[in-house]
Amino acid sequence: MSTFSGLNAAASGLNAARQGLDVVGQNMTNATTNGYTRQRVTTSAIGSLARVGLFSGGSVGVGQGVSIDGIARLGDQYLDAQVRSTAATSGNLAVRSNALTAVQAALNEPGDDGLSTQLQGFWGAWGDVSNRPGDVAAGGVLLQKATALTDQIAAGYSAVNDQWGQVRTKLDGMVQELNDAGSQVADLNAQIRSTLAAGGSANELLDKRSVLLGSISALTGASVQTNQDGTVDVLVGGNQLVSGDRSYAVAVSGSSTMTGTPPVTLEWATRPGLPVAVESGEIAGSLAMLAPANATGTGGEIAEAAAGFNSFATYLANQVNAVHRTGATSTGATDLDFFAISSTGPAALGLTVVPTDTTGIAVAGSGEGALGNTTADAIAQLGTAADSPDSMWSSFVVKIGVSAKSALQRASLADSAASAASDAQVANASVDIDEENISMVTFQTAYQGAARLMTAVDEMLDVLINHTGLVGR
Numbered sequence: 472m473s474t475f476s477g478l479n480a481a482a483s484g485l486n487a488a489r490q491g492l493d494v495v496g497q498n499m500t501n502a503t504t505n506g507y508t509r510q511r512v513t514t515s516a517i518g519s520l521a522r523v524g525l526f527s528g529g530s531v532g533v534g535q536g537v538s539i540d541g542i543a544r545l546g547d548q549y550l551d552a553q554v555r556s557t558a559a560t561s562g563n564l565a566v567r568s569n570a571l572t573a574v575q576a577a578l579n580e581p582g583d584d585g586l587s588t589q590l591q592g593f594w595g596a597w598g599d600v601s602n603r604p605g606d607v608a609a610g611g612v613l614l615q616k617a618t619a620l621t622d623q624i625a626a627g628y629s630a631v632n633d634q635w636g637q638v639r640t641k642l643d644g645m646v647q648e649l650n651d652a653g654s655q656v657a658d659l660n661a662q663i664r665s666t667l668a669a670g671g672s673a674n675e676l677l678d679k680r681s682v683l684l685g686s687i688s689a690l691t692g693a694s695v696q697t698n699q700d701g702t703v704d705v706l707v708g709g710n711q712l713v714s715g716d717r718s719y720a721v722a723v724s725g726s727s728t729m730t731g732t733p734p735v736t737l738e739w740a741t742r743p744g745l746p747v748a749v750e751s752g753e754i755a756g757s758l759a760m761l762a763p764a765n766a767t768g769t770g771g772e773i774a775e776a777a778a779g780f781n782s783f784a785t786y787l788a789n790q791v792n793a794v795h796r797t798g799a800t801s802t803g804a805t806d807l808d809f810f811a812i813s814s815t816g817p818a819a820l821g822l823t824v825v826p827t828d829t830t831g832i833a834v835a836g837s838g839e840g841a842l843g844n845t846t847a848d849a850i851a852q853l854g855t856a857a858d859s860p861d862s863m864w865s866s867f868v869v870k871i872g873v874s875a876k877s878a879l880q881r882a883s884l885a886d887s888a889a890s891a892a893s894d895a896q897v898a899n900a901s902v903d904i905d906e907e908n909i910s911m912v913t914f915q916t917a918y919q920g921a922a923r924l925m926t927a928v929d930e931m932l933d934v935l936i937n938h939t940g941l942v943g944r
Contacts, residue, residue, distance in 0.1 A: 477928040483536030484921030487514050490539050491914035495907050502902040506682035509902045510674055513540045544674040546681070547899050552695070553892040555685055559692035559751040561882070561889035566756030567772070568882035570638055571875040574776050577630030580868045586627065587868075589620045590861050594854035600834055601847035605801065610829030617809070617824045624787075628780040628819035635729040635761065635773045642757040646723050646737070649690050649754065652683045653705065653718035659683070660702040661716035667701045687712070692751025708748025710739075721747050729774055730817065735761040772874060779867045780819040787860040788812055788822060790853055798833030798846025807833055809850075 491512045501507040517535040579585040596613040603609045659680040666673040680703070687693050687705060693712060696704045705713035712719055724743070725735035735758060737747040749755040762771030764778040788810035795809040809832070813821025826832050835843025854861050 477931075478925060480534070480536035481921050481925035481928060483517065483538070484924065485918060487512070487537045487539055488914045488918035488921060492911065492918070494542060495911045495914060498902045499904065499907050499911075502904060502907075506678050507902070508544050508546045508674070508678050508681070508900040511543045511545060513543045514538060515540050542672045542674060544677055545900060546677075547896070548697070550892070550896040550899055551681060551684075554889070554896050555688035555693075555695065557885070557889040557892040558685060558689040561885040562689040562753035563692070563751050563756040564878065564882040564885045566638075566753050567760060568875070568878040570634060570760045571772060571871070571878045573634045573637075574631055574773060575871050575875040577627055577634065578868055578871060579627075580872075584623075586620075586623050586864055587861070589616070589623045590854060590864065592616045593620045594851050597847050597851035600832065601844040601851055604834050604842045604844045604847065607829050610832050610834075613832065614824060614826060614829070621784075621810075621822045621824060624780060624784050624822055625820050628777055628784075628817060631773060631777045631780065632729050635777070638757050638760050638773065639727060639735065642735070642754065642761065643723055645690055645754050645757065646721055649687060649712075650718075650720045650740075652687050652690075653713050653720070656680055656683050656687070656703070656705060656713045657716050657718040660713070663701045664716070673701065688752065690752045690754050691749050692755065708750060710747070729777060734763050776871060777817070777819070779871075781817050783860065783864055783867060784818040784822040785812060786863055788818075790860055791850055794846060794849045794853065795833050797837060797849075799835050799837055799839070799843075800830055800833050801835075802830055804831075805833070805837060807831065809833070 494510050494512045498509050514537050517538050519534050580587060582588070593613075593616045596609070596616040599609045600606070600613050659676055663673045663676050663680070666676065684693075684695055684703070684705065688695075691707045691712070693705050693707045696706065698704065698715075702715050703713070704711055704715070707721075712721075720740040721737055722740040722743075723735065724738050725731075725733050737749055737754060737758060739745050739747060749758065760771055760773050762774065764770040764774040768775055768778075770778075788808075791810055792808045796806050799805045800807065808825050811823050811825050812818050813823075815821070832847075834847040836845030839845055853859055856862075
């Protein structure tokens with residue numbers, strides 16, 4: 472074995488230990504960096520060379536040192552896929568839960584500001600008018616209660632409409648975020664491909680891309696396919712959002728108002744009219760919440776809530792007007808409506824009180840005279856009837872409450888699953904400072920050992936070169 476080979480082995484050991492220390496330093500300085508995946512230097516032993524000749528002695532030699540094979544990124548593709556999948560489900564259900572919770576909050580039920588309280592006050596005012604026919608004060612209170620009731624219905628509808636607008640605005644932001652992330656993934660694909668082709672380490676670029684892929688999956692439930700050149704293809708509904716170094720933008724189309732047409736959809740920006748099949752993620756949840764109401768009551772839950780307000784306003788007006796038309800006012804007028812609904816726009820916003828003063832209120836029954844109270848008493852009893860507006864409103868509130876609670880429970884379970892997947896990913900990929908300290912000491916010791924070996928070989932060569940043949944002089 473050539474003595475000079477010992478220098479090569481020692482030099483390779485120094486280089487490997489120094490590279491190991493560099494990687495440890497990279498890990499420790501990025502211990503708190505979001506999305507960073509810990510790294511390890513990978514090495515392998517260099518085999519011995521065949522030796523023939525006068526001084527080989529025919530013996531089997533030792534290896535030639537250590538080779539640095541690369542810098543391994545200690546991530547787990549399975550865990551990464553789990554994080555993306557659970558994030559998509561969690562994002563979808565969280566959007567639905569948040570929207571339904573806001574709708575439920577707009578009902579103000581139960582509470583003094585809820586419509587149930589306003590209805591009780593309205594029926595009670597009719598009862599007071601029935602007990603004191605001809606009393607201007609009682610009639611004035613009735614008109615006040617009726618106006619407060621219509622205002623409350625309009626306010627509830629407006630709150631739901633505002634919630635629809637908020638979800639629509641957030642959807643625009645989500646799509647912009649998706650397009651930006653897709654463009655960045657395409658750029659990173661190009662950088663990763665060229666870096667790997669040149670024999671470099673693209674670990675930090677892979678970390679950045681992984682974070683972006685997580686965001687894209689949370690938004691759309693996209694699937695990811697890894698290519699042999701290090702790039703990835705991102706598929707949404709089976710169609711490519713990112714392919715190699717190219718990305719394809721999407722856009723929101725449809726009405727910007729709840730009552731407008733056509734419905735809100737997601738389409739390819741370069742191919743208008745061609746929908747994007749988003750089945751999961753926050754964008755899919757938003758699109759589902761923004762869907763219009765339908766005849767079966769299975770449309771978008773925000774629009775269905777708004778339709779519920781319209782149905783209630785119409786039902787209330789029809790119930791009260793049907794009885795009010797049978798009565799007579801103090802001036803003898805008959806066949807009069809108490810409520811009116813505008814022929815344009817939502818019924819909940821167009822519900823108004825017809826009488827402007829007490830002379831327009833039909834209190835007496837037909838032919839009873841000015842002090843009759845049959846009509847007022849019959850309207851007061853509407854609140855306790857089996858098919859009363861109160862029961863309709865109660866059913867509506869219960870339906871919203873059940874939907875909101877169910878959505879919250881599902882979102883909570885999905886969030887727990889997403890958190891568990893994220894925790895598993897972090898446990899596998901995050902930096903452990905204690906472990907890195909041990910590695911640092913290990914590489915430091917290895918470096919010192921390789922340096923000592925090099926010193927020893929140097930001393931041997933010094934003897935061989937400078938002192939051979941001097942014996943006996």
